[in-house]
Amino acid sequence: MSQNFETIAESKAILNAIPEQWRLNITIPAAEEQRDITGKYIQQFLTASEVEITETDAVGILEHTTTGKWSARDVTEAFCHRAAIAHQLTNCLLDIFIDVALEHADTLDAYYHEHNKPISPLHGLPISLKDQFHVRGAETTMGYVGWIGTFEGQKGTGKERHFESQLVADLRQLGVVFYCKTTVPPSLMSPETHNNIVGYLFNPKNRHLSAGGSSGGEGALLSLRGSPVGMGTDIGGSIRIPSSFNGVYGLRSSTGRLPYERTPNSMDGQESILSVVGPMATTLRSLTFVMKALLSMQPWLHDPMVIELPWRDEQASRLQATIEKLGSSEKLSFGVLRRDDVVFPSPPVRRAIEMVVKALENAGHEYCLKVIEWKPPPHSRGLDIAVEAWMYEGGEDIHNAFGLSGEPVISHISRRYGNKPVEQKRASDIAANNIARRKYRKEYLDYWNSTANLTHSGQPVDAFISPVSPYGGTRPNTYHYVTYSTIINVLDYSSVTFPVTYVDKNVDVADDGYVAANPADQQVFESYDPEIHDGSPVGLQVVGRRLQEEKTLALAKVITDLLV
Amino acid sequence: MSQNFETIAESKAILNAIPEQWRLNITIPAAEEQRDITGKYIQQFLTASEVEITETDAVGILEHTTTGKWSARDVTEAFCHRAAIAHQLTNCLLDIFIDVALEHADTLDAYYHEHNKPISPLHGLPISLKDQFHVRGAETTMGYVGWIGTFEGQKGTGKERHFESQLVADLRQLGVVFYCKTTVPPSLMSPETHNNIVGYLFNPKNRHLSAGGSSGGEGALLSLRGSPVGMGTDIGGSIRIPSSFNGVYGLRSSTGRLPYERTPNSMDGQESILSVVGPMATTLRSLTFVMKALLSMQPWLHDPMVIELPWRDEQASRLQATIEKLGSSEKLSFGVLRRDDVVFPSPPVRRAIEMVVKALENAGHEYCLKVIEWKPPPHSRGLDIAVEAWMYEGGEDIHNAFGLSGEPVISHISRRYGNKPVEQKRASDIAANNIARRKYRKEYLDYWNSTANLTHSGQPVDAFISPVSPYGGTRPNTYHYVTYSTIINVLDYSSVTFPVTYVDKNVDVADDGYVAANPADQQVFESYDPEIHDGSPVGLQVVGRRLQEEKTLALAKVITDLLV
Known part of the structure; x- marks a missing residue:
């Protein structure tokens, strides 16, 4: 350790990744003054068009992006803005990478423009990721200060900001745009979300209370409509507790349904009770839509732990x-x-x-x-x-x-x-x-x-x-x-x-x-x-x-x- | 230990379970004189009708038993006789329970007689069991002398000769008749079959050689046509090695396809490489037929380790x-x-x-x-x-x-x-x-x-x-x-x-x-x-x-x- 942990934690500087014009120049009211910061409260910082986009669910967004009614860029920008506000109000993010996201959105728009059709079923859908998944262009901390600036705690592996979890790669191929990583408790082994990087995560609907954990950042961000769908994981309730505390929907799928390949975890190799991946979203139909799309990728061909079990409409x-x-x-x-x-x-x-x-x-x-x-x-x-x-x-x-x-x-x-x-x-x-x-x-x-x-x-x-x-x-x-x-x-x-x-x-x-x-x-x-x-x-x-x-x-x- | 192990092993007395009229009164020739005891050699001890029945495969047998052309009793008796001869030639059994089997066959015949239809798709099919599965009316040794007269090594559990493995219960419900348990190496962790109860198991096709293991008794019995289908298990080749050495067919199914519930095992709870159950048979179509029948029982409703994956004809x-x-x-x-x-x-x-x-x-x-x-x-x-x-x-x-x-x-x-x-x-x-x-x-x-x-x-x-x-x-x-x-x-x-x-x-x-x-x-x-x-x-x-x-x-x- 050449630096103390506070210095490393501060180096994360998530605020710096938020453009000047999106910074909040207000004193954030105390919970006693403003218990609920969702809905009308957060809307005040957004344009009407941004509110419209961000309060549309994933299926609704896709109806627009796959028919050329909304550009991927507009949708991405709206969610980036709302997520940036959400973070300033709650510290719900561990990373936001707006430029990377907008650049990706532009390529999707170019594709649509050229072919007059969407690239894939999830064309232009922004999805937030629990800061446990690896995604190109961002780092993964899993809540640990010691993971900042490293790949899973190791420096110089060459995988930093390049390596991608299988789930993320599959979603990317489906047309998803990534833009932020949400906060978690270090190790993920907690029903509350608190770490030494961004502190304790309160519930946006009632700021006296916890947002739950370990996919707490997802819960809070979804509650604030800074994301239409987030990917979480669950070994003891980590998708369901924050879903329930934040008034959103979450699926804990059975082991072997979705790919965990290339995703780090605590106590990896413990197989008696396995952590599973699952979506969280602002509507139920969004969960179904995303699950169906993910299974269309035949994840069993890329993750040996996944069972060959296509989506069964029947x-x-x-x-x-x-x-x-x-x-x-x-x-x-x-x-x-x-x-x-x-x-x-x-x-x-x-x-x-x-x-x-x-x-x-x-x-x-x-x-x-x-x-x-x-x-x-x-x-x-x-x-x-x-x-x-x-x-x-x-x-x-x-x-x-x-x-x-x-x-x-x-x-x-x-x-x-x-x-x-x-x-x-x-x-x-x-x-x-x-x-x-x-x-x-x-x-x-x-x-x-x-x-x-x-x-x-x-x-x-x-x-x-x-x-x-x-x-x-x-x-x-x-x-x-x-x-x-x-x-x-x-x-x-x-x-x-x-x-x-x-x-x-x-x-x-x-x-x-x-x-x-x-x-x-x-x-x-x-x-x-x-x-x-x-x-x-x-x-x-x-x-x-x-x-x-x-x-x-x-x-x-x-x-x-x-x-x- | 009140008795020495030889006395306990001798108490097994499998020969005594074979009726007098089926005992061989010959000196069994040495391997040098009679290398191959399958086919014509073993046929000499059987009637023409017994040879016809026992040299018909499972699917052929079922064509007869489910249409009333052959009685379950005749089929069962023929296989009991041939298995009894096979055992006297090779020591391939650890138990044979002819009376129990014939009694069961009679109830199936009575059912057919009364309803003019078979009780279930495997009506009257004899199936042999590796001496690892529990079946009513017999004991399980898994090759250990110390399991004789016990339930998995324990006395007075009340489960002795009553408890039944899930797979066996499912097969029984499908109309299968059980009649014998086949020999295994103690612990099952060997590609050869040798135990302190019935000795070393040689290959009936070439008696200089091993019959393979650990489902070696099944391999030898199938080779001698003392059974049309046997159930084995495989953690490193235990179905496939004896299938290959004995010129028969065997399926090593993936983990979670067939029920292992209520079946004892070595090092139970080791889950990194799981042993699996699978059928062995004299024809390939018999494997398919039995698998399809077993999955029709929805084993996932009775074994939490089984995946809900019905037979997929497609x-x-x-x-x-x-x-x-x-x-x-x-x-x-x-x-x-x-x-x-x-x-x-x-x-x-x-x-x-x-x-x-x-x-x-x-x-x-x-x-x-x-x-x-x-x-x-x-x-x-x-x-x-x-x-x-x-x-x-x-x-x-x-x-x-x-x-x-x-x-x-x-x-x-x-x-x-x-x-x-x-x-x-x-x-x-x-x-x-x-x-x-x-x-x-x-x-x-x-x-x-x-x-x-x-x-x-x-x-x-x-x-x-x-x-x-x-x-x-x-x-x-x-x-x-x-x-x-x-x-x-x-x-x-x-x-x-x-x-x-x-x-x-x-x-x-x-x-x-x-x-x-x-x-x-x-x-x-x-x-x-x-x-x-x-x-x-x-x-x-x-x-x-x-x-x-x-x-x-x-x-x-x-x-x-x-x-x-």
């Missing part, structure tokens, strides 16, 4: 056929997880669940829906398996990466990993955990199958509805209980997070006199304050079986259509 | 369409691996390869075939990854299992695992090996894609042809070099083994004066003796991409049709 159409068979014995059915075996969710989360249940039950006559209580094998057992997997090598990789610059270990990370590595697990410990995971999955599968006895159709439930988080938002350093999201990683199920409501202090009153069942329950109970949480988005997840991304997205549409 | 029909487009630019193409980077195969294996290449090239005009030299990333690197994975826990599980009875460690096993456990690997060693495996798979994938530059069609090769083994048969304790089969497990590709020829001492002369490149090459060179190996079957494998079982089976048909 999963969605089968579902549609079921819905349309009114009065037949075939019905959609859902499980609903009102609480797990340890923690009772906060009042706004409970209300969100009841909103969905009511919407489904009200539609029961028309759509033949049925909702049953979800009583699976204890989720606490599943969590133990994930926690064990995360600790296999005792935090060596993470502490090495913090050590590169000597930066202090962020408190959410040290809560799990301490301040130095602990003893590694042995092969037989890992084997035992793999067996425990297999057995847990088997029990859960058997439970799911057993719901055939409870539905009208005699078929097991199509999916279950669950909180993503027991919290209706969290204040900094208070996100402790991750089981609601992490259990899905243990099971490797498909999960779509969707917005449901906002905390309403008048409705979601605190549970006075609630007697907590255990310390985790007590912590969640105590963390909720209606006054402070008021206005925070609350999302839920609909969880399908493993590798049923198409069906789960279609089910999310059924639900969200009923919520409108 | 893979085979696309291939057929390609073949039929004569003269079009679309052509089938194959890679051919004549040798890997370490060992030059024995003369008969080389001749088998040239037979296939010539058949494909001769058909080139008609079928638009092309064969290119396969020059992949060094296989030796891939092997290192597998060997590392097999040693993660230092042999603890295996030595514990040998220790149950105090039996001596079989020499093929001690060659790898010594006579006591060694130090275990740490989490970061395992992670590093997982990364090495991922990188190796990626390089191999890229190489495969790169063959598009060499084919007529501009498409990468459809599959490659490779030896299963560099040996044209092996004498006991001389099977050392496993890379040709194991590399496929490292890559997790689909592979079908098919018979090509027999060693012919007049054609496959030794390479006098061959200068070996390394000790492994020297060992393979020295192990071949035309006089001794004469008559040994030689098979090869056709290797498709991961999870392309349907296509790979269809390609095996293209090849074997041309060989006729």
